Amino acid sequence: MAKAIRLSVIGAGSAQFSLGIVRDLCLTEGLAGSSVVLMDIDEDRLDMVYRLASRYAQELGKDIWFEKTLDRETALKGADFVVNTALAGGHQREEGERALQIKLGYYRGIHYSENMFHQFDLMLSVARDVERICPDAYLLQSSNPVYDGCTIMTRETGVKVIGLCHGPFGGIREMARVLGLNEAEITWEAPGVNHCVWLTTFRYRGENAFPLLESWIEKESERYWADNWQPDTFETQMSPASVFMYRHFGLMPLGDTSRGLWPEVWWLHRDLETKKRFWGPRGGFDSDEGWQNYLDRLSEGIARMRAAADDPKARVTDIFPPRRSSEQIVPIMDAVANDRQGYFVVNVPNRGALPGIADDVVVEVPALIDGRGVRPLTMPPLPQKVMLGAIMPRILGMERRIAGYKSGDPQYILMSLLHDHRTRSLEHAQEVMDALMAFPPNARQAEHFGFRARSEAAE
Amino acid sequence: MAKAIRLSVIGAGSAQFSLGIVRDLCLTEGLAGSSVVLMDIDEDRLDMVYRLASRYAQELGKDIWFEKTLDRETALKGADFVVNTALAGGHQREEGERALQIKLGYYRGIHYSENMFHQFDLMLSVARDVERICPDAYLLQSSNPVYDGCTIMTRETGVKVIGLCHGPFGGIREMARVLGLNEAEITWEAPGVNHCVWLTTFRYRGENAFPLLESWIEKESERYWADNWQPDTFETQMSPASVFMYRHFGLMPLGDTSRGLWPEVWWLHRDLETKKRFWGPRGGFDSDEGWQNYLDRLSEGIARMRAAADDPKARVTDIFPPRRSSEQIVPIMDAVANDRQGYFVVNVPNRGALPGIADDVVVEVPALIDGRGVRPLTMPPLPQKVMLGAIMPRILGMERRIAGYKSGDPQYILMSLLHDHRTRSLEHAQEVMDALMAFPPNARQAEHFGFRARSEAAE
Numbered sequence A, B: 001m002a003k004a005i006r007l008s009v010i011g012a013g014s015a016q017f018s019l020g021i022v023r024d025l026c027l028t029e030g031l032a033g034s035s036v037v038l039m040d041i042d043e044d045r046l047d048m049v050y051r052l053a054s055r056y057a058q059e060l061g062k063d064i065w066f067e068k069t070l071d072r073e074t075a076l077k078g079a080d081f082v083v084n085t086a087l088a089g090g091h092q093r094e095e096g097e098r099a100l101q102i103k104l105g106y107y108r109g110i111h112y113s114e115n116m117f118h119q120f121d122l123m124l125s126v127a128r129d130v131e132r133i134c135p136d137a138y139l140l141q142s143s144n145p146v147y148d149g150c151t152i153m154t155r156e157t158g159v160k161v162i163g164l165c166h167g168p169f170g171g172i173r174e175m176a177r178v179l180g181l182n183e184a185e186i187t188w189e190a191p192g193v194n195h196c197v198w199l200t201t202f203r204y205r206g207e208n209a210f211p212l213l214e215s216w217i218e219k220e221s222e223r224y225w226a227d228n229w230q231p232d233t234f235e236t237q238m239s240p241a242s243v244f245m246y247r248h249f250g251l252m253p254l255g256d257t258s259r260g261l262w263p264e265v266w267w268l269h270r271d272l273e274t275k276k277r278f279w280g281p282r283g284g285f286d287s288d289e290g291w292q293n294y295l296d297r298l299s300e301g302i303a304r305m306r307a308a309a310d311d312p313k314a315r316v317t318d319i320f321p322p323r324r325s326s327e328q329i330v331p332i333m334d335a336v337a338n339d340r341q342g343y344f345v346v347n348v349p350n351r352g353a354l355p356g357i358a359d360d361v362v363v364e365v366p367a368l369i370d371g372r373g374v375r376p377l378t379m380p381p382l383p384q385k386v387m388l389g390a391i392m393p394r395i396l397g398m399e400r401r402i403a404g405y406k407s408g409d410p411q412y413i414l415m416s417l418l419h420d421h422r423t424r425s426l427e428h429a430q431e432v433m434d435a436l437m438a439f440p441p442n443a444r445q446a447e448h449f450g451f452r453a454r455s456e457a458a459e
Helices: A015-028 A044-059 A072-076 A090-103 A117-133 A146-156 A167-179 A211-226 A238-250 A257-261 A265-267 A274-278 A288-310 A329-337 A382-405 A411-418 A426-438 A440-448 A455-459 B015-026 B043-059 B072-078 B090-103 B119-135 B146-156 B166-180 B210-227 B240-249 B257-258 B264-270 B272-279 B288-310 B329-337 B383-409 B410-419 B427-440 B440-446 B454-459
Strands: A008-009 A035-039 A063-068 A081-084 A140-141 A160-163 A186-189 A196-199 A199-205 A340-349 A362-370 A373-376 B006-011 B037-038 B065-069 B081-084 B139-142 B160-163 B184-190 B196-200 B201-204 B342-349 B362-370 B373-376
Touching: A015 A035, A015 A044, A015 A196, A015 A288, A035 A044, A035 B373, A044 A063, A044 A288, A044 B037, A072 A081, A081 A117, A081 A329, A090 A146, A090 A288, A090 B043, A117 A140, A117 A146, A117 A373, A117 A382, A117 A440, A140 A146, A140 A288, A140 A329, A140 B427, A146 A160, A146 A362, A146 A382, A160 A373, A160 B454, A167 A186, A167 A257, A196 A257, A196 B119, A199 A211, A211 A238, A211 B037, A211 B257, A238 A257, A238 A274, A238 A382, A238 B264, A257 B139, A265 A274, A265 A382, A265 B410, A265 B427, A329 A340, A340 A373, A362 A455, A382 A411, A382 B383, A411 B264, A411 B383, A426 A440, A426 B196, A426 B264, A426 B440, B006 B015, B006 B072, B015 B037, B015 B043, B015 B288, B015 B329, B037 B166, B043 B065, B043 B288, B072 B119, B081 B119, B081 B329, B081 B383, B090 B240, B090 B427, B090 B440, B119 B139, B119 B146, B119 B257, B119 B383, B139 B146, B139 B329, B146 B160, B146 B342, B146 B362, B146 B383, B160 B362, B166 B210, B166 B329, B196 B257, B196 B383, B201 B210, B210 B240, B240 B257, B240 B264, B240 B272, B240 B383, B264 B383, B272 B373, B329 B342, B329 B362, B342 B373, B383 B410, B410 B427, B427 B440
Parallel strands: A008 A035, A008 A081, A035 A063, A081 A140, A140 A160, B006 B037, B006 B081, B037 B065, B081 B139, B139 B160
Antiparallel strands: A160 A340, A186 A199, A340 A362, A362 A373, B160 B342, B184 B201, B342 B362, B362 B373
16 A cells, blocks of 8 residues: 655755655565655756656656656645755855855855855744645755754744754764674664754663773774774764763763864864864864865765666666665655654654753654644653753754744844854954855845845945 | 841952942831841951941931851851852962963963862852852842853752952943933843843833944944043943944944954954054053952952951941942832842843743843742843853853863863964863963862862972
């Protein structure tokens, strides 16, 4: 028995991401007959993804149907599920802003989350459209900031939002490899807020596996790092940064958490030298090289897709072999549509799942999903050191960003900038704020916060 | 009708402070016949205060009786009220530690509250003694840190603790003077947490007086500061620092709040140049000169007391004229003992008085006090900018300090140090922590946090 659903992908031009969904969808018998509406504002990329997706299903002889549209309203009509993977302004705006910030004294730029007007605006606008056009649909949020974004969307709308992140799964994979464990036989839990989650359960073949991790840390880690350690820049899980955090906070950070993306661990990111010490010879995910590597892989993915799209004789399934991914998106749709209970890791409003955190803050917790919806598991409290050193500061930062966005009060931006350890003075913060507002791609943001856009000022 | 009470003063060697209580007590008819037990570990100072206090009551012909003791247990027996004004290790230990911190790169030292083992230890020990020896007594806490200290005491014991601070009253006095208002006709409220309180009500002769303040800020403040402004270093209320905070947070900081004693406003304290810009030509209370001025006044007070004590012909009432102070201690005892309802500003566990703050965090709020005890007034919520920019960070810092003290886990000290904007790296923080623990007067602290004291290490 299969239940056909209607899925709308917002930002479907993210070729690799969209094809990943298409692949998993083709391989999920329970969703046979489903249709996918691909929506993007980049017509060229949208067209490419549409052609590849159609050919993919065709090559596998699967009963999945595709539509494409530049119009969000059209895309959302009748949707059962909406996946939002869009990045407002794309990587180009982000990198332009980063270059500006570097010039103003911020090594590698100010962390994206301190200035997220564009994403808040886009996410809220999508959520409001979902609420209006397909109010019963689940909105699966996969582009960042998942944490802040899902919090503001669930506070401002009644939409059923589920934030998803694959970081923790990558972290477990790396741990399994380094510790010599079979990933499939590990059970784990890592609650927290997105990108700040902490391993509280780690079992292997039914036994507590923390002693294995501790033994590796005590007896093998130093040698592992010394012995010509050449991690891929995506591999941050088994790094000195993680081990330091484990000792400092008392729990192992999982996945992107090991990148240290909240301001209280500024000292991990001081300069390239420090990054190398904590993440190996290439400086980890967030070094110049690491981030470039990430951007390059995105471009290479698109180039590969484009080549396949332009070559009518190529088999897409050769380039993108039909093996199920570990992404949760399609399995979640299957669980809901076919009432097939599954265990997932989701970002949803807390409502008591994690003690000591307000109900309307989105947390990352395990949940059972089935036809009735998402039911998070209640967790024991996280240790006080993790709460006071990582979770609470990250919540405070999120609340400031959301309050700033909602009020349009530039003092919140100043507050965030003054909180950055690299800001040298009040004047420095004010200079940075002015420069960010005068950056042409931020014109709408400048208006929102009561600054005159550069173009007007020049008149 | 008068009700005699028994008051125990812990740290009574603080001569000026103790004589202030004695004076107010002598001038309060409702407490005639009361007795005061003066307790200190400094026998010489204790003796001096005892003689002055006795002579003071005698000169006025008042029926107040004094005892002195070096033993806390003796002091507490039968007490109805206990005033704790003790500073563990005195200013000497604090200044020694400050010098060390300055050498390690922290201009004017790390704010006292980041490292408060000694005061926590002393306060808890006093509160536990009160709980055991005179469990029905009120403990009036006047030495700092009032905020952290009252929070830990009320969490760890069942004692009726009331934290008191005169800062806000001084702030109102300065505002009245500068705005040309009669202080007695001002009504105000400034809730928050101690040293981080914000003017929410400001009325003059029954009318909203915020327009007067705003008009002064807009039209007169710049001229006031430019016109050979030479504030006493204690005068921080009508400073550019206050006005900046008013604009940044949306409410006027009151009293010590205008000194900016929480880490999020580090940029006010960068260097002497910055301090001068924000607090006038002497750099305010917390500049080298301002703090020395504070210490000097304390010494001068003691010298004046000592001269009086050593001169049997001097009249103490000449030196310390019998005029009621604006301190709340004696009026509170009068209110409780004689069921005489009064309006006070107290630091007590929140329990719903200030929305958005946990019940077991001590807040500074107005309260009615009478024979039934302390009943805080419930306040409207503080604006979000004050909560997210000042109150919540200050709560987070307090929670870290208390968790560090309670657990003895040095990672909390490291966390606090890494949070300081002047800390340059993880190594710098570790170096500072090691140096603080090796500082001989901190030997007990070092042991508490699992460091070997220097004396042992040298063996």
